[in-house]
Amino acid sequence: MSGWSAELVTRAAHLGASTVHEAAGRIGALPSSISALYREQPPIAGPAVTVLCPDGDNLWLHRAIYTAAPGDVLVVEVGTGEDFGYWGEVMATAAQARGIAGLVISGCVRDAVQMQGLGFPVWSTGTCIRGTVKDPLRPGAIGGRLRLGDVLVAPGDLVVADADGVVVVPADAAEAAVAAGEARERKEAGVMEQLRAGATTLELFGLPSGVDR
Numbered sequence: 001m002s003g004w005s006a007e008l009v010t011r012a013a014h015l016g017a018s019t020v021h022e023a024a025g026r027i028g029a030l031p032s033s034i035s036a037l038y039r040e041q042p043p044i045a046g047p048a049v050t051v052l053c054p055d056g057d058n059l060w061l062h063r064a065i066y067t068a069a070p071g072d073v074l075v076v077e078v079g080t081g082e083d084f085g086y087w088g089e090v091m092a093t094a095a096q097a098r099g100i101a102g103l104v105i106s107g108c109v110r111d112a113v114q115m116q117g118l119g120f121p122v123w124s125t126g127t128c129i130r131g132t133v134k135d136p137l138r139p140g141a142i143g144g145r146l147r148l149g150d151v152l153v154a155p156g157d158l159v160v161a162d163a164d165g166v167v168v169v170p171a172d173a174a175e176a177a178v179a180a181g182e183a184r185e186r187k188e189a190g191v192m193e194q195l196r197a198g199a200t201t202l203e204l205f206g207l208p209s210g211v212d213r
């Protein structure tokens with residue numbers, strides 16, 4: 001759904017969430033309460049498909065699976081109703097069959113072990129066994145703007161998620177953020193090389209030692 005090359009998305013996933021967040025100007029960090037469901041899950045990057053779910057209702061998530069294109073990341077706001085299992089192994093299986101890259105949700109999921117077995121990556125606020133309803137009369141949306149913590153998410157924004165967390169960068173800033181992230185990574189590689197050779201972080205970063213000498 002975005003105009004990005006697969007190559008740019010792969011580069012973004014390789015950099016990871018923290019580096020892209022820093023390189024983009026310290027923007028877009030989703031709350032740390034939205035964390036990786038299991039540590040071994042693969043890092044992902046891709047354009048956001050935004051979904052708003054009413055509390056305790058996952059009908060719009062089912063619909064979103066069939067709206068998203070291969071490579072998209074579902075980004076979901078559930079309002080105040082965090083404590084439901086909005087997503088599980090059945091929906092993960094459906095999403096995988098459609099090539100969806102992963103799920104980021106401001107609420108809980110269930111079937112954690114099964115999703116680990118599937119290798120479907122999920123960032124959620126936790127797990128909850130309580131099931132949801134699917135009420136066609138309750139308002140939700142696909143493709144609107146979301147607020148997750150203090151981050152506004154628009155459809156098509158670049159999502160990068162890994163074991164450390166999730167960052168969302170506005171679509172028009174994505175290419176520059178990835179390029180800046182690569183420059184940052186090269187610089188850090190140089191710093192670590194010098195640390196191995198005996199330099200200190202205090203001298204390399206010009207930090208005051210705090211000790212009178």
Ligand SMILES: O=C([O-])CC(=O)C(=O)O
Pocket residue numbers: 058085086087088089090091092110111131132
């Ligand atoms: O049934 C649901 O709504 C969520 C779930 O557990 C699954 O997708 O397996």
Ligand SMILES: [Mg+2]
Pocket residue numbers: 088089090110111
């Ligand atoms: Mg289930």
